Amino acid sequence: MDYDLLITDATILPLANDGLERIDRGYLAIKGERIAALGPMRELPAAGKALITIDGSDSIVMPGLINTHCHAAMTLFRGLADDLPLMEWLNNHIFPAEARFVNAEMVYWCTRLAAAEMLRSGTTCVADGYFHEDAAASAFCETGIRAVAAQGVVDFPAPGVPDPAGNIAAVEQFLDTWQGREPLLTPAIFCHAPYTCSPETLQRGKELARQRGVPFFIHLAETEFEVQESLKKHGVTPTRHLYRLGVLDPNTVAVHCVWLNADDQRLLAETGTRVASCPGSNMKLAAGIAPLAELRRNGVVIGLGTDGCASNNNLDLFEEMDLAGKLQKVKHLDPTLLPARAVLGMATVGGAEALGLGEQIGSLVPGKKADCILLDRKQANLLPLYGAELLTSAATGGDVRTVIVNGRVVMRDRRMMLFDETETMAHVRELAKKVTAPT
Ligand SMILES: [Zn+2]
Structure with missing residues (x-):
């Protein structure tokens, strides 16, 4: 396999070099914990195969x-x-x-x-x-x-x-x-x-x-x-x-x-x-x-x-x-x-x-750790998308669909992959009862 994780056909905002360049219909390839490559789909090697492929055609991909x-x-x-x-x-x-x-x-x-x-x-x-x-x-x-x-x-x-x-x-x-x-x-x-x-x-x-x-x-x-x-x-x-x-x-x-x-x-x-x-x-x-x-x-x-x-x-x-x-x-x-x-x-x-992590994370650049998020492009508030500037004032946390940290998918289609969120919420609910209980 060339890659561990491949996102295809996505709108990609690398936020690198202070620029707001964007790649329409792009791919992002991850090997291990790092970004291996990114670019327009036409540049994805024909034989480029991955263990997991995420169809990003309705997604905006940006750094976490x-x-x-x-x-x-x-x-x-x-x-x-x-x-x-x-x-x-x-x-x-x-x-x-x-x-x-x-x-x-x-x-x-x-x-x-x-x-x-x-x-x-x-x-x-x-x-x-x-x-x-x-x-x-x-x-x-x-x-x-x-x-x-x-x-x-x-x-x-x-x-x-x-x-x-x-x-x-x-x-x-x-x-x-x-x-x-x-x-x-x-x-x-x-x-x-x-x-x-x-x-x-x-x-x-x-x-x-x-x-x-x-x-x-x-x-x-x-x-x-x-x-x-x-x-x-x-x-x-x-x-x-x-x-x-x-x-x-x-x-x-x-x-x-x-x-x-x-x-x-x-x-x-x-x-x-x-x-x-x-x-x-x-x-x-x-x-x-x-x-x-x-x-x-x-x-x-x-x-x-x-x-x-x-x-x-x-x-x-x-x-x-x-x-x-x-x-x-x-x-x-x-x-x-x-x-x-x-x-x-x-x-x-x-x-x-x-945080002293500038060499490792913060932008989508080959060699950096693969921390990125996929926003749902089908959300009404994200249309049209003329530029990345929109993300500061039109996007909300609720638009995030999938989250990748260190090359690992930790949330897929709004579902936590590594831990039980329901169990967590039940525990906090119990703890909150103590806070509101009369003393
Ligand atoms: Zn504080």
Whole structure:
């Protein structure tokens, strides 16, 4: 056999080289875990045979989307405490709910539910940060999604880490367990925020990330309140605070970055720090609008994220693309500053680069890992298709029909291939009953 998997007669959007070239009536051939070849059908070798052939004549094939920030297990808290300011939402509702309900079993099942939702809506790679991340990592591996899974760190008792003095040791143990173990799983560290981690914790966490060569994630400058508190406590903005601590570099993913002054933006650009922007979350919690157009002008690598389900309330990255683009237009009263092609890049190649996976995924290029999705071209909202730009504002997660990760079909015609979604939903339903039960 020449190929393991062959998609034929499809409209293919490789999203490579910044271009929006498209191949009408094209093929995509996969060998093992990698893309072997793609091009117009007339160039497919006559003898080109494959173990599995998918007729793509009603499909748009594009790279799988990359969610650069999520707390997958928080699907349990979807819609739990809506319409509240971030600090009240976090301190009076989410942290107490986490203290009561987050355990390894909860993280396992709720992460599986999140993975199902993400795969269904075209996300093939997710960066997650939570507690009991061992259970999350196991869940991700079973569903077939690619994941960067980061063990959470805060300086107060947390689920699975009752004594904060052991928070960095817990990450070390997590890295020992998962580094080099599963091809689709990259372990990492997630220090929650500059206001929940001491300078010493941040430095120790970053040092560990450097020693082990893993990504370091942190929420940064999410609200105006956070900036004011940092100015009071440290005399500098949260971004400069992290810069002083030596935390900013190309292996750090700073999440949110809504409240950045010009100096903060320069620091992120100079240090090569990556940004994960979560427009849906920033809107729901009324945090503000991230300066994506400015960061992009400064050459900062930007990926998009959904954030945890509780602050969104969904994990559909197509929606994040739509929000990211339109928010910049409203903010600047200028429709040109963040065009659709740039937004598409953020959800694909930009996300890959943000997570240190730029060489491996993010576009459909021979030699890259075969992470791609097939959208149903028969959907009314996808007609006509003049260009790939349409995908940022007309497509939704519901248009995704088939998902391939690392050369393996993980969803075929909207059916999960590797795990029982019904069983997963039944477990989460039971867990949710405990959340709503009277105390
Ligand atoms: Zn978050």
